[in-house]
Ligand code: ATP
C-alpha cells in the first residue's frame with residue numbers, strides 16, 4: 001500500500017510517499033528565510049507559505065515518483081497539535097485528494113509520528129521508553145506498540161527546543177537556533193556549574209525549561225560580549241570558529257544541561273515504569289549531538305536497544321506522517337471527511353485503541 005503523508009503543522013511544508021519497503025520520495029520546503037526575519041514563526045505567514053508551497057510540492061512529488069493519486073491506499077495528514085491555520089492548509093489538501101480518489105483519510109498525531117520516525121527502516125522493540133524533544137514539546141512516553149502510547153511526563157512550561165531557540169536569539173544566532181548552539185558547543189568542554197539542570201528536585205517525570213532560559217538571559221546580561229558579532233544570513237555556511245571561546249563554552253554548557261536533565265528523567269522513568277526493551281529519542285532536538293551521545297550511553301547502561309531517527313527525520317517531515325498513517329491504515333483506522341485540526345495546547349481527543 002502506498003500512502004501519501006502531508007505535514008504542515010508548523011513552518012515546514014512537506015509531502016512524502018511511503019510504500020511497504022519504506023519511503024519512496026519526499027518533497028520539502030523550509031520557510032526559515034521568511035520567519036528568521038522575525039526571530040520566530042509568524043503563524044499567519046506560515047499558513048500563507050503552506051498555501052503557496054503545498055500544491056506545487058505535491059504535483060512534483062507525483063510527477064517525479066511516477067505514482068498517480070489513484071494509486072494511493074490512504075492519505076495521511078498531520079492533524080495536530082500545531083498551528084491551527086497551518087494544519088488547516090494540509091487538511092484541506094488531504095480531504096480534496098480523498099474526495100477525488102476515494103482513498104481513506106487518516107489524521108495523524110504529529111507527536112506520535114515524531115516518535116515512530118525512529119522505526120523507519122528499523123523495527124522498534126516494545127515496550128519502548130520514548131522521549132520526544134521538539135520545538136513545542138518535551139515528553140516521556142511508554143510505547144507499548146506502534147499504536148499504543150501512554151504519556152508519563154511532560155514539560156510544565158517551555159520545551160527543550162524553545163530553550164535552544166530563545167538562547168540562540170540572545171546570542172544573535174539565526175532562527176531556529178538549536179542547530180547553531182549544537183555546532184558551537186561541539187568539541188568544547190562544558191562548564192557544569194554555569195547553568196542549572198532544571199526541575200530535578202521534583203521527584204516526578206515532568207520537565208521545566210523556563211528557568212534555564214532565565215539563567216542564560218542573566219548570564220548574557222552580565223557578559224554582553226557573549227554574542228555572535230555578526231549573525232550569519234539564513235542558508236550561509238556557518239563557521240563556529242568565528243565565535244569567541246566564552247560563547248562556545250556557554251553553548252557547550254547549555255547542550256550539556258539539557259542533555260543531562262533528559263538523562264536523569266529518562267533513568268527515573270526506566271526505574272519507575274520498566275522494564276523496557278528499547279529507548280526511542282525523537283523530535284528536532286534529537287538531532288543534537290550531545291543529546292544523541294547521551295542517549296547512546298544511557299541505552300548502553302540500561303541495556304536497551306537504541307532507536308534514533310536519522311537526522312533528516314528528526315525535525316518535521318512528511319515521511320513520518322506517511323509512515324504512521326500507513327500503520328494506522330493497515331490496522332483499519334480511518335477518519336471521516338469532517339475531521340478537525342487540533343491546535344497546540346489543546347487536549348488530543350483520540351486514542352487509536354478505541355478507533356477500530
Ligand atoms: P512540535 O513537534 O513540538 O510541534 P516543532 O515541530 O516545531 O514542534 P521540531 O521540528 O520537531 O519541532 O523541532 C524543531 C526544534 O528542534 C527547534 O527548536 C530547533 O531549534 C531544534 N533543533 C533542531 N536541530 C537541533 C540541534 N542540532 N540541537 C538542538 N536543537 C535542535
Ligand code: FE
Pocket residue numbers: 110114134135284315316
Ligand atoms: Fe514537530
